[in-house]
Amino acid sequence: MDKRQFLGQVGKAALVTPFLPYTFSAQDTTIDKLYTESTDDDFWLRIREDYLLKPDYINLENGYYNFIPVPTMNKYVDHLKMVNYEASYYMRTVQWENKAKVRDRLSLLVGSSPEELIITRNTTESLDLIIGGYPWQKGDEAIYATQDYGAMKDHFELMVKRYGIITKVVDVPNHPKSDEEIVTLYENAITSKTKLMMVCHMVNITGHILPIRKICDMAHEHGVEVMVDGAHCVGHIDVNIAELGCDYYGSSLHKWLSAPLGSGMLFVAKPHIAKIWPLFADYSDDISEIKRLNHTGTLPVHTDLAINDAIDYLENIGLKRKEERLRYLQRYWSDSVRDVEHIVVNTPKEQHRSCGIANVGIAHMKPADLAKSLLDEFNIFTVAIDYANVKGCRITPNVYTTTKELNAFVVALKTLAKRV
Secondary structure (H helix, E strand, O other), rough: HHHHHHHHHHHHHHHHHOOOOOOOOOOOOOOHHHHHHOHHHHHHHHHHHHOOOOOOOOOOOOOOOOOOOOOHHHHHHHHHHHHHOOOHHHHOOOOHHHHHHHHHHHHHOOOOOHEEEEEEHHHHHHHHHHHHHOOOOOOOOEEEEEEOOHHHHHHHHHEEEHHOEEEEEEOHHHOOOOOHHHHHHHHHOOOOOOEEEEEEEOOOOOOEEEEEHHHHOOOOOOOOOEEEEEOOOOEEEEEOHHHOOOEEOOOOOOOOOOOOOOOOEEEHHHHOOOOOOOOOOOOOOOOOOHHHHHHHOOOOOOHHHHHHHHHHHHHHHHHHHHHHHHHHHHHHHHHOOOOOOOOEEOOOHHHOOOOOOOEEEEOOHHEEEEEHHHHHHHHHEEEEEEOOOEEEEEEEEEOOOHHHHHHHHHHHHHHHHOOO
16 A cells, blocks of 8 residues: 555544544545546635635745645544643643654655654744754755755854854756756755755745755755755645755645644654754653653643644545646746747746746836735735745645636736836
């Protein structure tokens, strides 16, 4: 039985037998037969009904927080009521057992062993645990890219101040000629003192998917460990950590998995668990257990439970079907403007190098002005990106987005591009 078949069976079992018996009712996350066997257009219109959409604007900024569909929200509220009802009894009896069950199911989704995975609050927490807990020595070197997320870059620079490490910064091209160009870019930054490199699985500002396995294989040949920023990947594309071959992997589950805010994950390969220092001291002296990195005090445990419901919802849609839809939506609008004068698409054209995220700019407009014009004139909400080699707006449709909305976006871009 492969991973997907097993996941499906686990998901169905979870729907029949929830982790806890509780009396608060909620809308089920199951999708009826007509729903799953409907035509593609009907299917996605049905999915749209599960989202409470603010009518003030077209939301093309789902990358920051890919908000919860109503069926998952109802289950989330249900968990909140149950935890509040049971209070300290729940916290002192089954909270850790239930979190472990969610972790086990999550590990199946991402292709890792449960013993190498913890549930965190977000990607920043996950990867900063590694950066801050790594056994640095003065003179050690780390590599990251200009296009990487600011919070982790800042933490590397904090290690420069604290331990005297040296950081090497590479610049990832928006339109690489080949995978080998990317691999060589990172390889050229390696020296005999390099210990760790951070690489984006999907660059958050452009949606560029990097060849992670090839980078990991190259780095390991040089004795360098690889930490992967997969903030935008889980629930967006098929992530199989075992196949990637990385040493560390972090993701935010409140993005494309559409779990509640404040849910993330961290993978640490078994050989490395013992050497990473935890952020907070743990009662356990067993340094081989990853859970010692997860001691961060009392948390909103109902959020952990809702990760299970978010996985249910994803499986009801089908990960492959969702990935194909997100890639289709991105290509629908981006292919329409790639050859338009004054419009610059900052995301690779090759299908395998991107999925739902892309970035677009207008040559004569600052990104902030473009974002403002899109919202003020056309009621389209995006986010401006203006650093590294990326000057434009990040565009992140969601599964509820329609081609009619994207048509409006394309018209807006072409209108603004003509204003020279």
